[in-house]
Amino acid sequence: MITFENVSKTYITQKALKDINIELPKGKIIGIIGENGSGKSTMLKLIAGLIRPTKGFVKVNDIQTNRRVSEIVTYLSELDAYYAMYTVKQTMDFFATQYKDFDLEKANQIMKFMKLEPSQKVKNLSKGNRGRLKIVLSLARDVPYIILDEPFSGLDPMVRESVVKGLLSYIDLEKQTVIITTHEIQEVEALLDMIVVIRNGQIIDTKSVEKLHEQEQMSVVEWLKNVYENAPA
Numbered sequence: 001m002i003t004f005e006n007v008s009k010t011y012i013t014q015k016a017l018k019d020i021n022i023e024l025p026k027g028k029i030i031g032i033i034g035e036n037g038s039g040k041s042t043m044l045k046l047i048a049g050l051i052r053p054t055k056g057f058v059k060v061n062d063i064q065t066n067r068r069v070s071e072i073v074t075y076l077s078e079l080d081a082y083y084a085m086y087t088v089k090q091t092m093d094f095f096a097t098q099y100k101d102f103d104l105e106k107a108n109q110i111m112k113f114m115k116l117e118p119s120q121k122v123k124n125l126s127k128g129n130r131g132r133l134k135i136v137l138s139l140a141r142d143v144p145y146i147i148l149d150e151p152f153s154g155l156d157p158m159v160r161e162s163v164v165k166g167l168l169s170y171i172d173l174e175k176q177t178v179i180i181t182t183h184e185i186q187e188v189e190a191l192l193d194m195i196v197v198i199r200n201g202q203i204i205d206t207k208s209v210e211k212l213h214e215q216e217q218m219s220v221v222e223w224l225k226n227v228y229e230n231a232p233a
């Protein structure tokens, strides 16, 4: 379980998160949804231990997030941070040397599913294919927490839905929990168990997607419209 206890984060003068309290359960795929600048990436970076809260605590499996969580958390960043001169295969091999939980066989499977060419150099990959490589590298780690910041943003809308569905087969929800931010809500709706809505650094609502579909017979997009209409700006 991931816990935010009275968490605030201020970057110099910019308040990104304001007194957040939430528990994110294990074994679920949880979407953090919100407008640009609402604080989504900040939440993910705090979980991954890349930044520290200004106030409060973030805990992953009761471990306060700091460097140690890199062993149990994989983080797909919005940014590309790979060696341009490496090929796809060399990049995967390099990751295998950096993380003892990196499953090279699984990486190869996902790489094939993503239709990536192992001999292609990273610098020659299209933006979409760099996005695919990031997904390969994140999902190939055998860790309990997978944190994905905008993983589908560079993907062609035509393939996005099939990629999203295919990815499910590489996630083991018996052992893994996925936290994802995305603006492509419709495409990931089938994937999500729970939604957390964030606005201006505060959580304004949470919802079980199953309950939403079964009890309220509403899509996530319809529900979000209601949430935004009724929330203070």
Ligand SMILES: Nc1ncnc2c1ncn2[C@@H]1O[C@H](COP(=O)(O)OP(=O)(O)OP(=O)(O)O)[C@@H](O)[C@H]1O
Binding pocket: 011, 012, 014, 015, 016, 034, 035, 036, 037, 038, 039, 040, 041, 042, 043
């Ligand atoms: N390193 C930083 N230094 C200063 N301000 C920052 C920094 N990172 C984020 N911010 C600010 O904190 C706020 C929240 O940013 P964050 O990146 O968490 O939002 P987001 O919801 O992920 O946005 P987007 O959907 O555009 O990626 C924004 O106002 C942003 O400008």
